[in-house]
Amino acid sequence: MSFLATINIFLFSIIVIYGLYKLYFFIMRKRTAKMLTQEEFQESMRNAQVIDVREKEDFNRGHILGARSVPYTISKAHKEYLTAIRKDKPIYLYDNKVAMAIYMAKLLKKEGFTDIYILKDGYSGWTGKTKKK
Template sequence: MVLAVSSGLMMLNIVILVLLIVWVGVWGLGAWRRRHYATVLSQEEFQAGLRRAQVIDLRPKDQFDRGHILGARSVPYALLRQQGVDLRADMPIYLYDEGMTVSTQAAVYLNKHGFKQLYILKDGYVRWEGKTKKAKYID
């Protein structure tokens, strides 16, 4: 009985260890991809360059409509992948989503399509403290 409980705990520890290793690996790969394909900007840096860049909100349209960074253009990531979008390669592209995961995927995609001036908002829209625009709903 004691041996069965002990081996059960050992298996649980192994499973937890494997999950932890996988999680750290996925997190590390995401961080590497961000550094390799784009530059991560603080809120202050992002705000400083807003007027000289193409600001792309990668969140779904309904989230964009609820509120977005002032001056941003809604280009949901799925739409970007399916149809492409008219972006200028000679201007910086500022990307953001709720966090940084979708922005990282978009940076990889855009880089592979010839765009090199790619920037990601650190911590995404969820932590944004700058100016926003919210939709006006009419009942």
């Protein structure tokens, strides 16, 4: 097999793996939460629990006004952090983009939570009010 053919097979494999990765995230998100645009998120966030799933340091550098910090990495290891989240109110999740919010949604779904939403484009796309610690 020639060097060029090997490169082509390698590149094709990378593309397929990336596509499967994106498909996995899409299916996981569809099964666990609904995506909200920034406008939808802002309209109804007063009636929801807004949760920042980023690490505490990121939260302290800046977060959506009214959000509280429940880092995914801590919640996964110590599920008692989830007891602070109510099951009778909608849960609005966000991180820098959406990957960690999807993982948190999956964890919450597994723990019996049902009314879960994720901010499309995450904090990095947020133009609303913010607060720094």
